[in-house]
Amino acid sequence: MKLKHTALIGAAVAGLLATGHAAAQEQFIGLPSYRVGPFGANGASLYGGWIDYMAMINARDGGINGVKLTWEECETEYNNARGVECYERLKTKGATGNTVFQPLSTGITYSVLEKVAQDKIPMVTIGYGRTDAADGRVFPWVFPMISTYWTQASAIINYLGTKEGGIDKLKGKKIGLLYHDSAYGKESHAILDKLAAKHGFTVEKIAVANPGNEQQAQWLQIRQMKPDYVILWGWGVMNPTALRTAAKTGYSRDKIVGVWWSGSEEDTIPAGDAAKGYTAAGFNVAGTNYPVVQEIQKHVYAKNAGNMADKDRVGSVLYNRGVVHGIITVEAIRKAQEKYGKGKPVTGEQARWGFENLDIDNARLTQLGAAGFMPDLKITCADHEGAGKVKFQQWDGTKWKVVTDWIQGDQSVVRPMIEESAAAYAKEKGITPRDCSKES
Amino acid sequence: MGFFFEVLIGGLLSGVLYSLVALGFVLIYKASGVFNFAQGAMVFFAALTFVGFQEVLPGWTGLDADSNVVFWLAFVLALAAMIVLGILTEKVVLRPLVNQPHITLFMATIGLTFLVEGIAQALWGANVRGLSLGIADEPVEWIMESADILVSKFDLFAATLAGALVASLALFFQYTKVGRALRAVADDHQAALSIGIPLQHIWAIVWAVAGFVALVAGLIWGARSGVQFALTFTALKALPVLILGGFTSVPGAIVGGLIIGASEKLAEVYIGPFVGGGIEGWFPYVLALGFLLIRPEGLFGERHIDRV
Numbered sequence: 091m092k093l094k095h096t097a098l099i100g101a102a103v104a105g106l107l108a109t110g111h112a113a114a115q116e117q118f119i120g121l122p123s124y125r126v127g128p129f130g131a132n133g134a135s136l137y138g139g140w141i142d143y144m145a146m147i148n149a150r151d152g153g154i155n156g157v158k159l160t161w162e163e164c165e166t167e168y169n170n171a172r173g174v175e176c177y178e179r180l181k182t183k184g185a186t187g188n189t190v191f192q193p194l195s196t197g198i199t200y201s202v203l204e205k206v207a208q209d210k211i212p213m214v215t216i217g218y219g220r221t222d223a224a225d226g227r228v229f230p231w232v233f234p235m236i237s238t239y240w241t242q243a244s245a246i247i248n249y250l251g252t253k254e255g256g257i258d259k260l261k262g263k264k265i266g267l268l269y270h271d272s273a274y275g276k277e278s279h280a281i282l283d284k285l286a287a288k289h290g291f292t293v294e295k296i297a298v299a300n301p302g303n304e305q306q307a308q309w310l311q312i313r314q315m316k317p318d319y320v321i322l323w324g325w326g327v328m329n330p331t332a333l334r335t336a337a338k339t340g341y342s343r344d345k346i347v348g349v350w351w352s353g354s355e356e357d358t359i360p361a362g363d364a365a366k367g368y369t370a371a372g373f374n375v376a377g378t379n380y381p382v383v384q385e386i387q388k389h390v391y392a393k394n395a396g397n398m399a400d401k402d403r404v405g406s407v408l409y410n411r412g413v414v415h416g417i418i419t420v421e422a423i424r425k426a427q428e429k430y431g432k433g434k435p436v437t438g439e440q441a442r443w444g445f446e447n448l449d450i451d452n453a454r455l456t457q458l459g460a461a462g463f464m465p466d467l468k469i470t471c472a473d474h475e476g477a478g479k480v481k482f483q484q485w486d487g488t489k490w491k492v493v494t495d496w497i498q499g500d501q502s503v504v505r506p507m508i509e510e511s512a513a514a515y516a517k518e519k520g521i522t523p524r525d526c527s528k529e530s
Numbered sequence: 531m532g533f534f535f536e537v538l539i540g541g542l543l544s545g546v547l548y549s550l551v552a553l554g555f556v557l558i559y560k561a562s563g564v565f566n567f568a569q570g571a572m573v574f575f576a577a578l579t580f581v582g583f584q585e586v587l588p589g590w591t592g593l594d595a596d597s598n599v600v601f602w603l604a605f606v607l608a609l610a611a612m613i614v615l616g617i618l619t620e621k622v623v624l625r626p627l628v629n630q631p632h633i634t635l636f637m638a639t640i641g642l643t644f645l646v647e648g649i650a651q652a653l654w655g656a657n658v659r660g661l662s663l664g665i666a667d668e669p670v671e672w673i674m675e676s677a678d679i680l681v682s683k684f685d686l687f688a689a690t691l692a693g694a695l696v697a698s699l700a701l702f703f704q705y706t707k708v709g710r711a712l713r714a715v716a717d718d719h720q721a722a723l724s725i726g727i728p729l730q731h732i733w734a735i736v737w738a739v740a741g742f743v744a745l746v747a748g749l750i751w752g753a754r755s756g757v758q759f760a761l762t763f764t765a766l767k768a769l770p771v772l773i774l775g776g777f778t779s780v781p782g783a784i785v786g787g788l789i790i791g792a793s794e795k796l797a798e799v800y801i802g803p804f805v806g807g808g809i810e811g812w813f814p815y816v817l818a819l820g821f822l823l824i825r826p827e828g829l830f831g832e833r834h835i836d837r838v
Binding site: 131361 | 533536537540541544647648651655656657658659660661662667668669680682684751754755756757758759760763764767794795798799802806807808809810811812
């Protein structure tokens with residue numbers, strides 16, 4: 091009896107030791123997700139892809155150099171106040187605290203912009219957030235990676251140029267901008283005005299009040315204006331409504347080009363046939379025919395461990411965007427481990443270094459099974475954007491079909507604007523920009 | 531001038547759809563004096579339940595997903611769900627609060643909003659779904675050819691359906707036994723009870739009818755921009771209609787909807803460009819508030835005279 095009792099205590103102690111050891115080998119990722127509320131459908135796909143990628147890394151590779159990824163979701167409902175609450179709730183979780191904060195909301199990004207620097211937690215905003223944060227000298231803790239809104243706008247203009255047979259052919263053309271009447275939508279104004287002046291086209295800006303489920307007046311105005319193209323800068327219900335109303339007013343959908351938050355299945359499926367022929371930008375593409383997605387299916391879904399309730403959404407634009415979030419997060423942690431110790435969980439500060447020295451070239455993308463899935467990416471101290479490229483996909487009525495290679499934004503226009511805006515911010519806040527030549 | 535009429539007609543047709551949502555508010559307010567904050571959530575719940583049944587029925591029955599049988603079966607089941615929701619609301623939420631101040635009932639419907647939204651998404655998921663009623667959303671050709679004015683076939687269909695629904699409800703209120711009882715309850719709860727009208731039974735009927743109206747509104751709005759959470763925002767479009775038309779009048783909801791629909795579109799086109807555009811979100815509220823100053827009870831609302 092005594093022996094049994096001792097054995098039990100021993101087992102308990104061993105268990106505690108094992109638990110303590112396991113906790114030290116875990117990397118915690120706090121996920122401020124949104125699965126209910128107005129944008130719940132978008133959040134469910136995106137966070138689903140992200141979580142599935144991390145689950146695949148754990149299942150296939152045993153984590154990152156043996157460090158298992160753990161995560162916890164906190165529902166923000168895409169609400170700024172809740173986002174801040176989630177930030178606070180998640181920041182001290184895990185053995186080394188939250189590794190990275192990625193809120194998938196421009197509003198929440200602005201709300202915690204100064205907090206992340208104080209708490210030394212990097213904030214990664216892939217395809218949203220504050221554009222001038224791409225200047226890493228002023229915003230060392232913020233990473234608006236892959237492409238900023240301004241780069242995207244410039245890439246859209248370049249794409250329209252190729253459709254016309256050359257960027258110079260845009261001279262004299264009229265481009266309508268149908269935008270969500272919010273800070274997000276207005277982010278497009280300055281860059282398009284600049285590009286219009288450079289290339290000689292005109293921009294007609296038409297606002298749509300939130301949420302955008304009524305657009306009869308706007309499309310009748312567009313019908314009057316007869317623009318050569320319309321850029322759709324929408325979000326949520328505004329997108330399918332725009333496509334349906336365009337069809338109703340006889341505007342050809344193949345002349346509408348959407349931004350990446352207007353270019354998912356969540357935007358086209360509700361629009362039905364009205365979405366056929368519509369093109370949208372994306373910093374990732376749709377489809378399950380990429381090895382990285384197939385690996386997820388093999389190591390996660392084949393074991394009934396996938397995060398998506400609706401498995402048909404695996405491979406959708408937003409799901410794959412979540413996978414991109416996973417890839418970038420994992421690769422940054424891997425990079426940080428190379429400097430701070432392989433097989434050890436990294437702190438937020440160390441992860442920040444990993445993000446800032448991230449270099450996912452085409453060879454690495456091929457190793458990851460993501461060649462053509464997302465653009466190659468190199469982050470530096472000064473440049474927190476990295477790629478600055480987008481592809482364009484066209485909806486054929488049932489699925490997205492890639493119609494271009496990666497198209498680069500015009501950095502000769504975009505970068506000076508970023509630096510000018512960041513410098514103004516630094517002056518306002520009394521920030522001395524970092525000297526990147528002294529960073530290692 | 532053709533453009534002006536195009537905007538005006540488009541606005542009037544949109545206005546009828548606002549009326550449809552406003553009608554749900556009016557029905558409940560007339561019968562129970564409750565401003566049902568959950569009406570937008572009911573529209574979402576109804577549409578999501580309909581498309582949810584459309585998705586699962588082919589698996590259950592082996593029928594073709596695009597068949598009319600599946601459509602109508604889904605409609606009947608969604609309607610049944612709305613009736614059950616209405617009856618449960620009456621039994622669980624309203625009955626325990628009888629004789630409580632109106633603000634208490636109003637607060638209860640705010641709680642109900644979140645509950646209904648949550649249940650809808652828990653049952654059917656948060657995915658955005660398309661919904662087709664089989665009516666093309668394209669211009670009527672002969673109007674286009676003869677007057678160069680764009681009028682949508684779908685909007686015409688929706689307006690006709692909404693108009694028919696309102697006429698049916700007006701006849702129901704006017705000429706049926708239940709309708710008369712409803713009006714009696716609306717007029718005076720105590721007096722209605724004293725002559726043997728079963729108040730709770732009537733309330734359950736009203737909530738069920740409001741559920742039916744929510745289903746029709748949900749199908750039309752869902753066919754316009756997809757079945758998604760944003761359907762709950764249709765309630766925001768109905769509020770200025772109610773302020774303008776009066777909370778207790780079915781014709782008021784229609785006239786109010788037409789005024790709001792037309793004025794917001796005309797304002798967006800003719801005033802919007804001078805103030806940066808995107809004004810149709812708030813313009814109807816400004817209009818309604820201005821109207822409140824002149825006629826607080828709305829166009830067709832009952833005027834209250836308090837003797838001192």
